[in-house]
Amino acid sequence: MASNLVSITRRGFGQTMRKDNWWVAPALTFIGLGAFVLYSTWAAFQGNHYWVPGTGYLSPFYSPVLFDAPGMVSGHALLGAAPSWIPTWLPFSPALLILWAPGGFRFTCYYYRGAYYKAMWADPIACAVGEPRKGYRGENWFPLIIQNIHRYFLYIALIFLVFLAYDAYSAMWFQNADGTWKFGIGVGTLILTANVICLGLYTTSCHSLRHLIGGVFDVLSNKPVRKKAYDCVSKLNVRHMLFAWISLFVVGFSDIYVRLVSMGVWTDYRIL
Amino acid sequence: MAKATFSIRRGDRTTAEMVDYQTETSEGMVVLDAVHQIQAESAPDLACRWNCKAGKCGSCSAEINGMPKLMCMTRLDTIDLTKPVTIEPMRAFPPIKDLIADVSWNYEVKKRIKKFKPRKPDAEDGTWRMQQSDVDRVQEFRKCIECYLCQDVCHVLRDHEKHQEFIGPRFLVYSAALEMHPLDTENRTEELKDLHGIGYCNITKCCTKVCPEHITITDNAIIPLKERVVDEHYDPIGKLVKLFRKK
Numbered sequence: 001m002a003s004n005l006v007s008i009t010r011r012g013f014g015q016t017m018r019k020d021n022w023w024v025a026p027a028l029t030f031i032g033l034g035a036f037v038l039y040s041t042w043a044a045f046q047g048n049h050y051w052v053p054g055t056g057y058l059s060p061f062y063s064p065v066l067f068d069a070p071g072m073v074s075g076h077a078l079l080g081a082a083p084s085w086i087p088t089w090l091p092f093s094p095a096l097l098i099l100w101a102p103g104g105f106r107f108t109c110y111y112y113r114g115a116y117y118k119a120m121w122a123d124p125i126a127c128a129v130g131e132p133r134k135g136y137r138g139e140n141w142f143p144l145i146i147q148n149i150h151r152y153f154l155y156i157a158l159i160f161l162v163f164l165a166y167d168a169y170s171a172m173w174f175q176n177a178d179g180t181w182k183f184g185i186g187v188g189t190l191i192l193t194a195n196v197i198c199l200g201l202y203t204t205s206c207h208s209l210r211h212l213i214g215g216v217f218d219v220l221s222n223k224p225v226r227k228k229a230y231d232c233v234s235k236l237n238v239r240h241m242l243f244a245w246i247s248l249f250v251v252g253f254s255d256i257y258v259r260l261v262s263m264g265v266w267t268d269y270r271i272l
Numbered sequence: 273m274a275k276a277t278f279s280i281r282r283g284d285r286t287t288a289e290m291v292d293y294q295t296e297t298s299e300g301m302v303v304l305d306a307v308h309q310i311q312a313e314s315a316p317d318l319a320c321r322w323n324c325k326a327g328k329c330g331s332c333s334a335e336i337n338g339m340p341k342l343m344c345m346t347r348l349d350t351i352d353l354t355k356p357v358t359i360e361p362m363r364a365f366p367p368i369k370d371l372i373a374d375v376s377w378n379y380e381v382k383k384r385i386k387k388f389k390p391r392k393p394d395a396e397d398g399t400w401r402m403q404q405s406d407v408d409r410v411q412e413f414r415k416c417i418e419c420y421l422c423q424d425v426c427h428v429l430r431d432h433e434k435h436q437e438f439i440g441p442r443f444l445v446y447s448a449a450l451e452m453h454p455l456d457t458e459n460r461t462e463e464l465k466d467l468h469g470i471g472y473c474n475i476t477k478c479c480t481k482v483c484p485e486h487i488t489i490t491d492n493a494i495i496p497l498k499e500r501v502v503d504e505h506y507d508p509i510g511k512l513v514k515l516f517r518k519k
Contacts, residue, residue: 010431017338017358110495114475124427127478128338136432140471148506151499207491211499219454221403237491 011130013122022126029119032245033112036252040099043255047093049262050255051076056170057188057268059258060195060251062095064163069094076170102160102251105153110207111244113147151208161203164196174270185272188257195254198247205236205243276353278306280318281360284369291315292356297348303359304332304343307371319370327484330419334371335360340421340482362424375420381439385447386463390455406454413449413493415485418442422479422489428472438469441479441489448493451500461504464497473498 016022043061047069050062058065058076068077070092077094086092106112117123124131139147171192174184203209214220214230221227236243260266275294282291293310304322311318323329325344332343337351337358351357365373394401422441428434439447447468451460464470479489487493503510 010433017335017360019337019352019355020339110475114477114490117474118476123474124431124476124478127425127476127481128335128340128430131427131431134432136428136434136472138428138469138472138474140469144474145471145506148498148502151502151507151510207495208499211496215496215499216503218452218456219403219406221406227405240491 013130013132015130016128022129026119026125029115036248044095044099045093049259052258052262054175056173057258058167059255060164061255063167065094066097101156105157108147108150108153111241154206154208157203161200168193168196184270186268186270188268191254191257195250198250202243202247205240209233210237277356279356279358282370285367301348302344303336303346319372321372328417330417333362333419333421340424342484345484364424364430377435378420381443386458386460388450388456389458391457400455402454410449410452412487413445415487416445421482425478425482434472438472445489445493448497461501465501470497
């Protein structure tokens with residue numbers, strides 16, 4: 001019988017009696033989210049190679065294009081060229097005008113909140129593992145109380161889905177040599193279609209949508225349409241984490257694909 | 273039969289030490305069996321709370337290799353027995369003796385939550401009518417055995433000791449069971465926000481992970497309650513829409 005003294009007090013950062021590889025999940029989350037944030041920020045500031053000439057391909061990071069980048073005519077801009085009153089010294093990219101919306105939707109997402117509080121802020125870094133800070137305010141006070149606006153980002157994300165669906169449709173059209181447009185399917189078409197499907201699954205499995213569509217009521221049996229919708233969203237909601245990661249990967253890859261095809265690094269193979 | 277080492281927390285409210293015990297293990301044993309064997313063989317004064325040995329009473333909650341678990345539901349063949357297995361009491365509550373923690377704080381918290389307040393009976397005989405589909409949602413919450421493992425793993429209580437300001441996942445589930453009940457007429461969102469500290473939950477889902485009854489605590493209880501708090505306090509447009517609808 002051997003003994004060693006331990007104090008049952010608050011444990012320091014990373015201290016735990018756990019013997020499993022508890023650090024793997026937060027490390028993977030840190031790498032995955034960190035890589036996406038770095039790449040998407042870089043891509044948003046580029047302001048070029050966001051569409052592929054001669055095709056309907058448009059990067060989802062730039063969709064919808066409100067104004068084209070200075071000196072560019074993508075054919076996707078809703079409001080035409082960049083306004084002349086924007087100072088030339090200010091970095092301007094069409095993505096900067098819209099990326100706050102999907103970014104905000106993900107940032108305030110219930111799944112991502114739990115994931116990055118753990119992986120990026122170590123609060124806690126893993127279940128039953130000691131934390132670096134003693135003080136804690138949670139989402140009770142500023143700034144994290146702002147997370148409560150998630151439903152507003154949801155409304156915007158639902159509108160963005162319409163644009164992305166239109167982009168997937170546009171990606172089915174290719175320009176002939178004589179300037180006319182012809183229906184076709186390329187690898188990019190499949191990628192941009194997969195993108196809107198994945199983002200659609202992620203958005204429609206949202207906890208806020210689940211609440212707004214039916215969870216807000218205690219009695220749903222007298223609202224058959226809402227009940228059906230609530231059951232559908234609830235089924236999707238079970239896989240919200242999966243959809244969050246798949247859609248994150250696919251949307252990032254969609255931008256990479258459009259960018260590299262536009263740069264001529266990759267060739268877009270036509271299937272039809 | 274193989275020998276395994278169990279490193280068990282021994283001590284009282286103020287001092288404690290981890291003591292290693294060796295005992296024979298056999299197929300089908302759970303951690304509680306090993307603890308009982310150790311009591312019989314070498315530590316008759318080892319304090320351990322248990323009752324049903326079937327994962328239904330919620331008495332034998334402890335931390336096994338650092339994770340909150342029921343001792344009676346943790347089979348030894350799921351643990352690496354080549355290294356000492358640590359068994360400690362729940363850390364979110366004050367220790368009393370050996371593996372026993374003082375969970376009485378939970379009983380006090382429960383008293384603070386507004387009780388079930390049903391609407392007027394639907395029938396003259398004083399009974400109510402409701403659809404099964406409407407109570408399905410809250411029936412999941414009624415599986416809770418009050419083992420308090422979710423309270424133990426919650427970092428708000430465990431690491432930040434917000435026992436005065438936060439009621440913990442167990443009582444958010446309890447509140448959800450009342451709040452979402454089709455017959456209940458009480459509104460608990462004000463208390464949830466201000467007195468029960470729902471904003472302290474940062475959705476790390478540790479409570480869901482350790483629940484022996486597999487209640488989807490975070491997704492089905494806490495987040496829907498957070499959304500109801502948003503309805504009342506953080507959604508001005510939603511409030512405005514409701515106002516116009518009423519008129």
